[in-house]
Amino acid sequence: MDYQKLADMLFPKIKHDCQYYFDKYPKRELPEGAEVLRIAPSPTGFIHLGNLYGALADERIAHQSGGVFYLRIEDTDTKRKVPGAVEAIISCFDYFQIYFDEGAHHQPDEGNYGPYYQKQRKEIYQTFAKRLVAEGKAYPCFCSGKQLNEIRKQQKDLNEATGYYGKWASCRNLSLEEIKTLLDKKEKFVIRMKSTGSIENQSIFYDEIKGDITVRENNQDVVIIKTDGIPTYHFAHAIDDTLMQTTIVLRGEEWLGTLPVHLELFKMLGFKLPRYAHTTVLMKIDETGTKRKLSKRKDPELALDYYRQLGYHPYAVKLYLMTLLNWNFEQWHLKNPDAHLEEFKFSLDKMGQSGALFDLDKLHNISKTYLAKFSLEEMKDFLKAYVSSQKKEKYEMYFADEEYLEQILTLGMGLNLKKRRKDYIYASQILESIDLFYHHNREDEFICDNKTAKTLLTQFIETYDYTDDNSAWFDKVKIVSAENGYAAEMKEYRANPENYRGSVADVSEVIRIAVTGRKNTPDLWTIMQILGEKEAIQRINNTIKELD
């Protein structure tokens, strides 16, 4: 068979040879030990925590080694492509402050190894596919989906492995004349690699994360170019990561299964193999109690955008992911609480081997601790950024009177305390917790009956003086308590609870609910100071009226 002739028949428009591209994309000038990594999402309109997890690992390895981190868009699946998805991906990574050195994050692409959209690299792939055909290592296949299904069915009946391989690969044997006839009839075809492997052969492959793993040779004549002329993931991976000179292919472990295909492709193409690092997948517990991979369809709450909408601080999310990524990160962070995560020495061999469960509690703990380090200015900026992007209609309400907001935040953050409070987790939760300064709604119920509550409140408001300091204010609460059979001193109450209806704590609670609507708040006296004399008194009087 004249393979060169076949190649020319199949790819008449391809002018360049492969060398053209090697010349076009020269060797990167990088310092010793610098790694080149990429993240290569497909624009299906959904990115979740797992994507950020991988991206963070990529980014750290690349940047801490003085290398390159780039973004490539794998838009080879025309059917699943979602409009606007690329923009969503880019803006999400931007929000989480994952920065690329080159790639598709800019318009136009930035970097010398582009284009970074696979769709635009069609000709490159075809050039290499053509060479494989010319070398007799790949061939056109005209089988329809229907035919392939039939083959699969037969294989199942015979209890043989399914797929297009060996004796089942009928298009391997097409003669040049037969192919020409089919081409003249404008029959659709794909290009398949002609596998020479055997699944009998096993070998050990070193994965940067998993260590030694056994792999079997591939024996499938995998499709490398689809009928639309666009490559499959496998082929694009081999070509792109070679031409773009990726040194470590870091990807999810769902790719482990097709690693044999990639190994054979690299060999066939005569390419040097990159190092591979297969990360574990993030899991979640199902309603049924079973662990499962995060799924884009079933777990919309794990979409990255969800965290942005709720206003999780991007850095806090990254801190959490780092604890999952490298087991020694957490202890390092504990020892160096003020160091930036980029100062941590990230390494692939400290990554987990099994799928980690996503733990919202832990994320919250980390967020709280992180936000508890913020200055007033930083907190204001954080909220401002959130409100102006997610809650525009509330901007006026919060930021018309910044001094008021500052007082609220100072209290909520515990800036006046010896130890800071840790109430704040994420922006929307913060707004909710300070809502009591903007609206008066009763959310919690009184522990005593309405009549008692009314009495306590009435007596309290009669003596209330806005200019009292905290201790004078509290003394008045104590007086009201004592007059109504509540212990004024906690120690006394604890010693002899049976002598009292309750304690000053209970009386405080009634006042607290009247003023804030809630049982639990930061210091009540301060809240009343912030609210202002008029508002504070009015809230209590309104509550008294409601109790009638």
Added chain:
RNA sequence: GGUCCGUUGGAGAAGCGGUUUAACUCACAUGCCUUUCACGCAUGCAUACACGGGUUCGAAUCCCGUACGGGCUACCA
């Protein structure tokens, strides 16, 4: 079905043949502090090495089975 990866308290996870009566973080609980909450401090809980064999003086650590979980098995990535 085939194949690959995994399995340490509720969650993450260290330990990879002998100072292991198995670290650390989160969660949870209790106490102290305290007018509530939050913070902080202290203590505790969970009574964790999937199971069964083997190798060894000795195994969470090595080997072999089994079970369970997950991935892949597309002209999807």
